[in-house]
Every structure is written in C-alpha cells, then in structure tokens.
Amino acid sequence: MKAMSSWPSIITSKRCMSGRFEDAIYVSLVKLEKSVLAMTKKLYWEQPYSKEFSATVVSVEGNRVVLDQSLFYPRGGGVACDTGTLNGIQVTETSKDGDRITHTLNAPPNFTVGSTVEGKVDWDRRYRLMRMHTSGHLLCSIFYSKANCRITGNQIEVDKSRMDFNLDQFDRSLIEGFVAEANRLVGQDAAVKTYFMPRDEALKLPELVKLAEAAPPNEAQLRIVEIEGIDKQADGGVHVARLKELGEIHLVKLENKGKTNRRLYYELTP
Numbered sequence: 001m002k003a004m005s006s007w008p009s010i011i012t013s014k015r016c017m018s019g020r021f022e023d024a025i026y027v028s029l030v031k032l033e034k035s036v037l038a039m040t041k042k043l044y045w046e047q048p049y050s051k052e053f054s055a056t057v058v059s060v061e062g063n064r065v066v067l068d069q070s071l072f073y074p075r076g077g078g079v080a081c082d083t084g085t086l087n088g089i090q091v092t093e094t095s096k097d098g099d100r101i102t103h104t105l106n107a108p109p110n111f112t113v114g115s116t117v118e119g120k121v122d123w124d125r126r127y128r129l130m131r132m133h134t135s136g137h138l139l140c141s142i143f144y145s146k147a148n149c150r151i152t153g154n155q156i157e158v159d160k161s162r163m164d165f166n167l168d169q170f171d172r173s174l175i176e177g178f179v180a181e182a183n184r185l186v187g188q189d190a191a192v193k194t195y196f197m198p199r200d201e202a203l204k205l206p207e208l209v210k211l212a213e214a215a216p217p218n219e220a221q222l223r224i225v226e227i228e229g230i231d232k233q234a235d236g237g238v239h240v241a242r243l244k245e246l247g248e249i250h251l252v253k254l255e256n257k258g259k260t261n262r263r264l265y266y267e268l269t270p
C-alpha cells in the first residue's frame with residue numbers, strides 16, 4: 001500500500017468519532033477505501049469501442065503509472081496488451097498486478113498522484129486484437145464442437161495469432177474445413193455479447209471452459225463472452241460486437257508438435 005500513501009483520503013479525520021463502535025466503523029471504512037483504490041476500473045469492459053478516456057492517477061513509481069480506471073487492456077492469458085498515450089506520453093506496455101493495471105511509459109510522467117490525465121488507446125492495434133481474439137473464440141468453438149478439441153495454448157497478436165489444441169489425428173483437410181466453417185459463420189454475422197453469471201451456474205455449462213488446463217478465475221461472478229448461438233466462454237478479454245467485423249480468417253500455417261500440441265497460425269483480412 002505504500003504507493004498510495006499520498007492519495008488524498010476521503011476519510012480525512014476520525015476526530016468526530018470517539019467510541020469503540022465508531023472506531024470499528026472507521027477501521028472498516030479505511031479498509032474499504034484501500035480495497036477500492038487497489039482496483040483499476042476496467043473501462044475496456046464497459047466501453048470496448050471507446051478510444052479516449054480521463055482518469056485520476058492513483059500511483060506513480062518511476063515510469064509505471066496506476067489509474068483509478070483505464071481503457072488499456074493489460075497483457076494476460078496469451079493476449080497482447082494495448083498501447084497508446086497518457087497525457088501525450090507513450091504507453092509501451094500495460095500489465096496486470098492483482099486488480100490493478102500498470103501502464104509503463106517510455107518517459108517520466110509529467111503528472112503526479114491525484115492528477116487527472118487523458119488517455120488514448122492505439123485504436124488500430126486494439127481493434128485488430130479484438131478481432132483476433134473473437135476469431136480465436138470462434139475457431140475454438142468449432143474445434144470443440146466438431147472434434148472435441150481442447151485448447152492447450154494461444155497467442156493473440158496483432159498480425160498473426162496462434163492456437164494450440166489437442167486432436168487425435170493431425171488431419172490437415174479436417175482443420176482446413178474447420179477454418180472454412182468459421183468463415184461461413186462470420187458471414188452469418190452473429191452478435192457477440194458479454195455479461196456476468198454466478199460462478200456455480202456458469203460451471204454447470206459443460207462447454208464454458210474450453211481450455212485444457214486453466215480453471216476459470218476464482219471469483220463469485222464469471223464474465224461470459226457469448227457468440228450468440230455459437231459459443232460461450234468464461235473470459236476477461238475485449239471482443240468485437242458482431243462476427244462480420246472479423247473479415248476473413250486465413251489459415252497461415254499448421255504445425256504438428258505432438259498429440260496435445262497441434263498448432264495453427266491464423267491471420268485476418270483486410
């Protein structure tokens with residue numbers, strides 16, 4: 001919590017509180033305030049198509065900045081992060097630290113804790129990553145429904161993405177058929193929705209977790225990304241609103257790295 005020491009507390013004084021009960025309330029309020037401040041509000045979940053935002057600086061350590069809210073998607077789960085600017089200074093990396101998002105700048109910040117800053121997301125990169133990520137979910141759902149494949153690894157990048165999966169027989173034409181099916185579904189333009197669901201309820205849906213090993217995060221509410229009528233996954237990513245936005249998925253390369261590690265590289269056009 002040392003990074004927050006200079007944060008202007010809304011609980012400025014306990015001079016009006018004197019009894020034991022009031023002391024307990026005061027301690028609870030301080031704890032609540034600290035836990036709320038320790039979280040970065042995920043604007044990229046609420047407004048995935050926004051490109052600019054304002055936020056208050058919560059902590060500055062060298063070139064690393066934490067804000068009270070952010071549109072920048074942090075690197076994680078095999079998905080590349082957003083870049084952009086904060087008050088005109090380049091953000092070169094965005095990462096997750098518990099519930100906080102850290103923005104790494106390429107120069108010392110020209111602001112301090114408590115300042116309001118203007119953030120801009122590199123939209124070309126972000127939109128590309130959104131399209132790549134939704135494409136990954138679509139492919140994954142087809143591999144799962146047609147061949148009961150589980151995903152063993154993935155790397156969502158701007159130009160070329162990768163998906164690893166287990167498949168008994170490494171059959172090139174079968175896999176090409178799955179990609180063709182994905183493009184057919186893109187043509188039908190299903191909506192992509194996100195919402196929260198109680199964990200117990202979500203885990204009753206067998207198709208929800210298609211990753212071979214990763215368990216969903218240990219949270220009471222799971223965030224669900226649904227391609228309407230096609231796929232549901234527990235996921236914290238940023239996605240497009242409709243499948244048409246994907247364009248066309250191209251199979252770039254297939255690699256056979258063993259039964260549990262068939263590897264597919266794909267790209268998108270345009």
Ligand SMILES: [Zn+2]
Nearest residue numbers: 133137235237
């Ligand atoms: Zn995902």
